Every structure is written in structure tokens, then in C-alpha cells.
Amino acid sequence: MTGWRPPLPLVAAWLALLALLALTVTLAYLPLGAFNAVAALLIGATKAVIVAAVFMELRHRGPRIFMFAGAGLFWLGILLWPGLMDFLTRT
Amino acid sequence: MPEAKAFASQFVSTHHRDDAAELGMWVFIATEVLLFGSLILGYFVYRHVYPAAFAPTLSSARQIPQFCLPPAFSWLAPSTPSPPRRGRYASCCYPAPSCWDWLSLFKAIEYSDEYREHLVPGIDFSFDAAHGNGAQLFFMFYFVATAIHALHMLVGIGLLAVLAVLTYRAPSTRHGAALHSTALYWHFVDVVWIFLFALIYLPGRSS
Numbered sequence: 001m002t003g004w005r006p007p008l009p010l011v012a013a014w015l016a017l018l019a020l021l022a023l024t025v026t027l028a029y030l031p032l033g034a035f036n037a038v039a040a041l042l043i044g045a046t047k048a049v050i051v052a053a054v055f056m057e058l059r060h061r062g063p064r065i066f067m068f069a070g071a072g073l074f075w076l077g078i079l080l081w082p083g084l085m086d087f088l089t090r091t
Numbered sequence: 092m093p094e095a096k097a098f099a100s101q102f103v104s105t106h107h108r109d110d111a112a113e114l115g116m117w118v119f120i121a122t123e124v125l126l127f128g129s130l131i132l133g134y135f136v137y138r139h140v141y142p143a144a145f146a147p148t149l150s151s152a153r154q155i156p157q158f159c160l161p162p163a164f165s166w167l168a169p170s171t172p173s174p175p176r177r178g179r180y181a182s183c184c185y186p187a188p189s190c191w192d193w194l195s196l197f198k199a200i201e202y203s204d205e206y207r208e209h210l211v212p213g214i215d216f217s218f219d220a221a222h223g224n225g226a227q228l229f230f231m232f233y234f235v236a237t238a239i240h241a242l243h244m245l246v247g248i249g250l251l252a253v254l255a256v257l258t259y260r261a262p263s264t265r266h267g268a269a270l271h272s273t274a275l276y277w278h279f280v281d282v283v284w285i286f287l288f289a290l291i292y293l294p295g296r297s298s
Contacts, residue, residue, distance in 0.1 A: 028293040036297055044289040048282045055278040068114055072121030076128040083132045087139055 013054035020047050097264060109268040116272040120279045123243075127283050130236050134290055137228045144225025145294065201237075205230070236287055240280065247277045 024043040028036060053059045058069060098108040138145040205211055210218070210230050218226040250273045258266045 028296040031297040040289040040293045047285045068117035072124035
């Protein structure tokens with residue numbers, strides 16, 4: 001094998017992801033009512049940001065790549081927001 | 092005969108080529124976001140309609156170590172973001188077989204458990220009468236989402252395996268760029284799993 005070792009930011013991000021995983025699993029067992037789902041999704045979003053910033057290298061990229069990466073989120077927002085509005089507000 | 096150039100005629104440099112490849116992969120990832128996003132929209136709609144049926148299912152304790160630890164290691168898999176120097180790309184692909192183990196072994200255990208517990212919609216599905224309809228919808232989402240995710244992992248593992256062989260034989264900047272695109276795809280698939288994990292395995296454990 002080669003002498004290549006993973007850079008420190010990758011290892012740190014991986015440890016952070018494992019810590020967040022432990023946190024989200026622990027929180028899932030606590031009776032927090034509706035906050036359970038909110039916490040799970042917030043932690044999931046945090047994990048996604050870490051993966052995108054470190055593993056997918058977005059933190060080293062400029063506005064052009066941000067726009068291409070953000071376009072996916074933008075359309076996802078359009079899909080979920082008007083898509084759910086009807087169901088969540090219907091009485 | 093002129094020597095084959097490292098980049099095609101539409102590019103002015105290898106950097107230009109790699110840049111285009113990266114942008115293209117982000118466009119592809121945006122379409123993938125919408126593919127999984129539409130599934131998740133369906134999940135939220137039916138979770139809103141059948142809140143009880145979408146919470147207590149799949150809450151047996153054995154599934155937590157099974158389904159969070161192996162993906163945790165897949166995060167390590169192609170740690171290529173800052174691509175190592177030429178000739179060393181191949182080492183990034185070695186962890187792929189461990190993910191293959193995860194995929195075949197755990198998915199097989201998981202799906203066969205559900206089959207035995209009559210939780211596969213359409214094949215002798217049975218659930219308590221009050222939540223039967225919602226639970227069928229939940230398990231439809233569960234099987235479709237996890238199977239599509241598994242398909243993506245298969246593709247990623249195949250790409251990594253091919254690139255491992257190619258870069259081992261004859262490393263080039265072109266293979267490095269391909270590996271970089273594959274790494275972006277691979278990590279996107281991990282992001283999908285982060286959300287599927289939160290939506291499928293975590294709800295209903297506190298009650």
C-alpha cells in the first residue's frame with residue numbers, strides 16, 4: 001500500500017458524523033413529542049452539510065459550483081413546499 | 092501519428108475538462124435530489140395522513156446497530172475529495188468491497204425479516220387492523236426508497252471497482268477526474284441515506 005493518509009479535515013468530519021449519528025439515535029429514544037422528528041431532520045441536515053462541505057469539497061468551491069449545487073436544493077424546495085402546502089393546510 | 096491528447100478537442104486544458112466534469116456531476120446530482128425528493132414528498136404526505144402507522148413500524152431495537160454502523164463506515168469509502176497524487180488513486184477504492192458486504196448481507200437480512208413478518212405489501216401483508224392501510228403505504232415507501240438507494244450503491248460500487256482497476260493499471264489525470272466525479276456521486280448517495288435513516292428508522296422509538 002501507499003503511504004497516503006487521509007487529511008485531517010476528512011477524519012474530523014467523519015468523527016463529527018459519527019458523533020451526530022450517536023446523538024440522533026439517542027434523541028430518538030427520548031420522548032420529546034413532535035420535537036423528535038424535528039431533531040432527527042435537523043441533525044440529518046447538519047450531517048448533509050458536513051458531507052457536502054468536506055467530503056464533496058464544496059468549502060473549496062466558488063459561486064459557480066454553489067449555484068449548480070444549490071439548484072438541486074432550490075427545486076427540491078419548490079417540490080416540497082407547494083407540494084405539502086395543500087396537505088398540511090387542508091381541514 | 093500525433094500522440095493522443097489528455098483532453099478532447101472541446102476543452103482548452105485538462106483543468107477545463109475536469110471543471111466541466113464536476114459541473115456535470117452536480118447537475119446530475121440535482122436531478123437525483125428531485126428523484127428522491129418526490130419519494131420524500133410522498134412520505135410526508137402519507138405520514139401526515141396516517142401519523143400513527145408511520146411511527147411505530149420498524150422500531151425493533153436490533154435494527155439500530157445494523158443500519159447505522161455499516162453506512163457510517165461507507166462515509167470513509169472513497170476519501171478522494173482532495174485527490175491524492177497520481178498513482179495513488181487506487182487506494183481510495185479499496186473500501187468499496189466492505190460496502191458491498193454491507194449491501195448484500197444486511198439488505199438480505201433486512202428484507203427477509205420483513206418477508207417473514209408479513210410486512211411486504213402485496214405478498215401476504217398483515218398488520219394490526221387499525222393501522223393496516225397506513226402501514227402498507229409506509230412499507231411501500233420503505234421498499235421503494237431503500238431499493239432505489241441500494242441500486243445507487245450498486246452503481247457506485249461498480250464504478251469504484253472499475254476505477255480501482257483502471258487507476259491501478261495506468262493512472263492518469265483523466266481517471267483522477269472520473270474518480271472525483273464518482274466520489275461526488277458516492278457521497279450524494281450517503282446524503283440520501285442520512286435522510287432515509289432519519290425518516291425510516293428513527294421515528295417511533297420513544298413511545
